[in-house]
Amino acid sequence: MTIFTIIIFMSDVCNAQETEQKNKFVSHKDIHFTVRINLKFPDNNSNILETVDYDSTYYDQAILKLPNNYSENGTPIRLVYMAHGAGGGVTDSSWFLNKFSLKDSLLENGYAYFDVNGGPSVENMGGSWSVQSAYKAYEYIRQHYNVYDKIFVCGFSMGGSSSTNFVYKHSNVVLAHAMYSPVLDLYGQAWKNPWYKTTRQSIATTYNFIDKTGKTWEADKLVGWNPLFINNYKTLRNTFKVYPVPVKIWHGLYDSVVKFKGSKKFHEYIQNTGGYSELREIDSKDHGLSGGNAFMNRELLLFFKRFDK
Structure with a gap:
């Protein structure tokens, strides 16, 4: 008999809802949880000698899908972080990327x-909220499911920023990174060419601009978070980027x-x-x-398999 279990944690991860059948997970079902x-x-x-930081708790929506070959006690499976674009994200009952066949090809091949x-908005712009959430979801999955510690990372459109910033902050758990039509320059690709009326305001909110209206670009708030300009070194002739994992990009x-x-x-x-990058x-x-x-x-599968066991 199928049962639903709700696991509540008072620390970083809580409210995981899973579908199980005699210790074997039903394939291709959405497993929703929050972090x-x-x-x-x-x-x-601030220069005052007192605490000026505090915890503003938010429970972010997360989703996990397992392939048919998943087993609690067998060989671990490989996990992929798939960072969605601005068109839609994760709710407690849906996921925007369910619309696309790329997820099916991953499941069918055992990923x-x-x-x-x-964070509170689908347009998370790859900021600290999305990186926090993705890492805590990864830790929850790693602790409660039979998966390898090392993962692959994918970014789709706006998810280019989310996935790249995750790689920069947590490269120790990433094998390789892939992106489709990614946003990698939050100024040149997003602020100067906004895809929605809300795009600039979302950037301002996500990166804690003083002007939250989206009328003023505040470059200092993006230091260390605008993917195109992280780990760069310039000479008179060239710009050099140190990227910690192999990456492949597809873009029209x-x-x-x-x-x-x-x-x-x-x-x-x-x-x-001399880094590893394919375009x-x-x-x-x-x-x-x-x-x-x-x-x-x-091609995505072939790229991943070059770096898998």
Whole structure:
């Protein structure tokens, strides 16, 4: 008989709802749970000798899917963090990326995957809230399911920022990174070319701008969080980027929603240091490629398998 169990934790992770059948998980079912994150931005500008940081608790939505070959006691399976775009995220009963076949190809090849909403807004912009949430979801899954410690990471559209910032902050758990039509320059690709009326305001909120209206760009708030400009070293002729894991990007050359230029620079900067970066320049203007297609999804699997057991 199928039962639903709710596991409540008072620490970082709580409220995990799982579908089980005699210790064997029913395949391809959405496993929804929440993780506790802190929405408070630390005040590091204060010079008073008292506590100015505190915990603003928020329970973020997360989702996990397991493949048919999952077993609680057998060989562990590989986990993939799939960072969604601005078109939709994770709720307590749905997941935007369920609309796309890329998830099915991963399941069919024995990969489990997860995603998080990344804070109160679907437009999480790859900020500290989304990185907090993704790491805590990863830790919960690692502790409660039979998965390998090392994971793969994927980013789709806006999820390019979420996934890249996760890799920068937690590269010790990442084998390789893949992205479809990614946002890698929060100024050039998002602020200057917003895809929604809410995009600039979302950036301002996510990165704790003084002006939360989205009318003023505050570059100092993005230091260490704007993917294209992290770990860069410049000379008179070139820019060099140190990236901690192998990465592959697919992007339409004429994409008008998320400009290709950011992906090209990201790739070139890594190559300038002799790092491992692949870029597939696709003859297309369709930003819908951020959800993949049969050809891209096949290449994604082949890319992952080069770094898997």
